[in-house]
Amino acid sequence: MWVRSDLDSRGRADSIKRLRPNSPVMTEASGDDFLPDDADRVRAALIEWYEDDHREYPWRETTDPYPILVSEVMSQQTQLDRVVDAWADFLDRWPTVEDLAAADRADVVGFWTDHSLGYNNRAKYLHEAAREVRGEHGGQFPRDPDGLQELMGVGPYTANAVASFAFDNGDAVVDTNVRRVLYRAFGVPDEDGEFERVAGQLMPDGESRVWNNAIMELGGVACTKTPACDGAACPWRKWCDAYETGDFTAPDVPTQPEFEGSRRQFRGRVISVLGDADELPLDDLGPRVRVDYVPDGDGEGGREWLRALVSDLEADGLVELDTRDGDAVVRLQ
DNA sequence: GTCCCGGAGA
DNA sequence: TCTCCGGGAC
Numbered sequence: 438m439w440v441r442s443d444l445d446s447r448g449r450a451d452s453i454k455r456l457r458p459n460s461p462v463m464t465e466a467s468g469d470d471f472l473p474d475d476a477d478r479v480r481a482a483l484i485e486w487y488e489d490d491h492r493e494y495p496w497r498e499t500t501d502p503y504p505i506l507v508s509e510v511m512s513q514q515t516q517l518d519r520v521v522d523a524w525a526d527f528l529d530r531w532p533t534v535e536d537l538a539a540a541d542r543a544d545v546v547g548f549w550t551d552h553s554l555g556y557n558n559r560a561k562y563l564h565e566a567a568r569e570v571r572g573e574h575g576g577q578f579p580r581d582p583d584g585l586q587e588l589m590g591v592g593p594y595t596a597n598a599v600a601s602f603a604f605d606n607g608d609a610v611v612d613t614n615v616r617r618v619l620y621r622a623f624g625v626p627d628e629d630g631e632f633e634r635v636a637g638q639l640m641p642d643g644e645s646r647v648w649n650n651a652i653m654e655l656g657g658v659a660c661t662k663t664p665a666c667d668g669a670a671c672p673w674r675k676w677c678d679a680y681e682t683g684d685f686t687a688p689d690v691p692t693q694p695e696f697e698g699s700r701r702q703f704r705g706r707v708i709s710v711l712g713d714a715d716e717l718p719l720d721d722l723g724p725r726v727r728v729d730y731v732p733d734g735d736g737e738g739g740r741e742w743l744r745a746l747v748s749d750l751e752a753d754g755l756v757e758l759d760t761r762d763g764d765a766v767v768r769l770q
Numbered sequence: 771g772t773c774c775c776g777g778a779g780a
Numbered sequence: 781t782c783t784c785c786g787g788g789a790c
Contacts, residue, residue, distance in 0.1 A: 513771050514790090556790045562772080592772045612771080 471623040471635055473676050480641050480648075486672035487651030492658065496524065497650070502578040502603035503534040503567075509595045510563050514555035523552040535576060537567035562590025580604045601645035609636035610649040614656025617687040621660060621679035627688045662690050663728055683720065685728035703727060703746055708755060708769070716759075716768035719743055 473479055494517065496508035507527055511520045527548065531537040537545070542564055549560035566588040570578055578599070579585045586596035594612055601607030609615075611632050619625040625635045640648045659669035664685050666674055674680045703726055710725045711717065723730035723743050732740045747767055750756045759766045 510771095558773085558790050559771095590772065594771055 470638060471619075471625050472639060473623075476639065479673065479676055480639065482672035483651050483655060484641075484644075484647055486670070487647065487654055491650070491654050495521065497602070500603050500605075502599050503537075504528055505602050506566070506578075506591070506595070506599050507563065509598050510559050510590065511554060513595075514559060515553075519553070523554055526552065534567050534570050534578070537564060538571040540564065559590065565589040566591060578603070580606055582607055597645075598649065601649045605643070605646040607645040607649065609633070609640040609645070610653065611636050612653065612656075613689045614653050614660070617662075617689055618652060618656045618660045618673075620687050621664075621685060622673050622677040624678050662687070664724065682731065683724050684731045685724055687728070690728050700746070704750060707747065707750060707767075711756065711767065711769045716766050719747070719765045719767060722747075722767055 494508070496505055499505065504524070508520065508524050511523055511527075515523070530548065531540055531545075542561065545564045546557045546560045549555075549557045554560070569588050570576060574584075579587070580600070581604075582593070582596040582600045585591055585599050586593060588596075591599070594610065597607040597610045599607075601610060615636055616625075616627070616632050619632055619635055619639075620627060623635065625631050636652075639652075655671070655673070659665055659671040664679070665671075666677070666680055671677070671680070679685045706726045707722065710722060717725075719740060720732050723732060723738075723740065726743065726746075727738055729738050730743065731738055734740070734742075736742065744758075744765065747756060747758050747765075751758050751770075755770060757768050757770045759768070
């Protein structure tokens with residue numbers, strides 16, 4: 438059974454908010470929060486899932502902060518595929534932070550341009566950061582997020598990432614992937630510093646390296662904009678609000694496109710989904726067609742909305758809607 | 771994601 | 781003055 442099937446995530450968010458302001462009985466450790474009661478199982482499940490299998494990137498094989506910083510800066514603007522080559526070339530040319538600090542700015546910017554790494558301001562920042570490490574830190578990177586964040590071009594995100602991956606000494610990383618995961622799984626509201634607060638509470642103490650890798654991997658391969666819960670064997674399915682309700686809305690998932698275009702788009706998606714799943718119940722098809730599918734919803738994105746869409750496709754001779762045994766099953770015609 | 775700038779409020 | 785926040789640029 439669902440541990441929290443009686444709770445509505447938004448209603449819960451509201452009640453939490455009323456309790457929170459400076460309530461003396463509310464402490465970080467009070468446990469009254471968005472997380473399930475068995476949060477330790479949630480943590481263990483994710484780490485196990487990550488360690489069992491994950492994408493491999495060369496910068497995950499080092500704990501040297503310099504190459505890690507380079508990878509983070511590059512990743513902020515470029516698809517990971519392109520970063521892999523550029524990263525290797527960059528380190529080939531400037532193997533250490535001292536080498537980079539000694540380089541001419543124009544060469545670093547030139548490298549950025551030659552490798553199509555986007556806004557060359559980043560190259561400037563990276564070069565400047567290297568000089569700060571040399572000049573203000575004796576050639577050694579700061580080992581904590583606050584120290585790292587003082588480096589040019591290093592904000593809260595990158596500071597935590599480097600502190601985590603290099604020194605296993607970071608706080609919970611909060612990027613759009615993590616926000617999406619927390620919003621969907623536990624109904625964490627998109628307001629104030631709620632993501633940061635809950636993310637920090639969820640992260641196991643002193644395990645920032647594996648944890649931040651794992652939760653970002655989750656958002657990167659399973660809890661994607663169009664979710665792949667089953668395909669990626671998401672370890673949080675039994676705790677996940679969105680998996681339970683079928684509502685995969687998220688802060689970074691664009692809301693409905695123009696009505697006319699959307700209908701055409703959804704028709705196409707139905708066909709595409711059915712293409713690699715021979716037949717699907719209506720409610721399984723729904724979430725794959727639109728992330729904000731809610732079976733019980735009565736308007737756009739509800740079961741009846743989907744049934745109507747499928748009926749049109751059936752009339753066009755594209756799909757088959759089989760309602761013989763109680764629930765409707767859709768397949769390609 | 772980070773920086774910078776301009777406006778609002780203390 | 782100084783800090784916080786939104787908005788835009790890179």
